[in-house]
Amino acid sequence: MHIMEGFLPSPWWEIWILISLPFVAIGLYQLNKLVRERRETLPLLAVAGAFVFVLSSLKIPSFNGSCSHPTGTGLGGILFGPCIAAVLGLIVLVFQAIFLAHGGITTLGANVFSMGIAGPAVAYLVYKAGTRAGANTYATVFIAAALADLVTYVVTAVQLALAFPGTVGFLGAFTAFAAIFAVTQVPLAIIEGAIIMLVFKYIVQLKPEILTRLNLLSESTVQKLREAAV
Amino acid sequence: MYEVLEDFAQTNNLRETSPGLKLFIGTASILLCVSSPGPVAPLLVAASMTAAVLALAKIPARFYAKLLLVPVSFSLMSIAAILFITAGGTVLLEVPDLPLAITADGANLALLLLARVFGGMCSLYFIALTTPMTEIFDILQRLRVPAVLIDLAMLTYRFIFILIEEAGQIYRSQVMRLGYGRFRESVRSFGMLAGALFIRTWESGEALMLAMDARCYDGRFGMPGETRPISVPALACGLFYLSAVLAVSLSTGGLVII
Known part of the structure; x- marks a missing residue:
């Protein structure tokens, strides 16, 4: 859920930029270190960023025929962790703002927080917890991606409700925004979870080296998953 | 577009x-x-x-x-x-x-x-x-935005065009084979599209790395600045x-x- 340019009034867009700033700074620091250690990370991160952009600009199939787009935040969070995902999110959101007028410059902070920080962080934590508990990999990916999507939209509703409490107060406003978004976002989260799960399945079947190199799956898990698929 | x-x-x-x-x-x-x-x-x-x-x-x-x-x-x-x-x-x-x-x-x-x-x-x-985006990158560089961020943004920008082309090709061939006829099929097809796209992306990223190494990439991009x-x-x-x-x-x- 992108908040449009001009939608957040004055104290709030500055506040969200200040909140997002430290995450992006930590991400940049990690990125700098990674690039110095292993030079090949920069092109790989760049293609991942481009992938997220393209994925989010494609129309996703949805029940009610409305036009919806996947966020791709879950995948970024699972693959690279929340801080680097924040940097990728920042870049993707700037391009989306300038190319597509999705989001904007003043609302960049709020959007980076919901889509680049909160969503990926949840996906990352769920994925780590799931693999540690030894749960089914695909189920974990599905839950991680779907939850990342849901959290993104809940955070957006919180941001809007804080800025526009109206006369019903924060809670009332939050319920109103959440209810309106839920119509499109809950089915969307489920569909996106399924799609990211399929993406994961294809990677395991065709090019599992990517996942083992990023330390996401051990060789033995890949072996097990591939045997199960046959 | x-x-x-x-x-x-x-x-x-x-x-x-x-x-x-x-x-x-x-x-x-x-x-x-x-x-x-x-x-x-x-x-x-x-x-x-x-x-x-x-x-x-x-x-x-x-x-x-x-x-x-x-x-x-x-x-x-x-x-x-x-x-x-x-x-x-x-x-x-x-x-x-x-x-x-x-x-x-x-x-x-x-x-x-x-x-x-x-x-x-x-x-x-x-x-x-x-x-044009390239001129915005140039301005960002002069505003002292960290170089690693600009490099990443420039590479991402370059790949967006390549990937959109590929996604369009995959999508069109899926439509021709009735991949989006019913809801279940369209979810499956979309997952297939995204998966194939990701793997191709990754491979072209690796190819780019080799190409850049062959041209003495030292971790910094030069940008021809014209003022x-x-x-x-x-x-x-x-x-x-x-x-x-x-x-x-x-x-x-x-x-x-x-």
């Missing part, structure tokens, strides 16, 4: 104007839109940005109108919520049997937000349609326009900064 936007950015009539000035006018207009307490100043920004895009940059009006329609659905949902949760003033419309009503205050706030969103969108498109001086009349026009918007904003209720 993206290629077309970039084509216009490369060939429009304001191409030779200093990119710094265009970026400054665009962002300053956005800030004025957000800080204006009344809908007049944002609407003025929207009108003048549209005029600049159509008359000065000579972008076809039909194409520009189509662009403006893109984000409409995104904004309508949130505006609807605001319309109903803000009470106060006279009741304009009541939904029968539900505790929902549109009041004057809610309508005013919704109108203000629509005007701000519209003004902001026109300013964003002004930047997008007149300034175009800001012309004095253009700067004067820009400043005049911005102060006019500021004056309108001040005369219609002041400026809200925090």
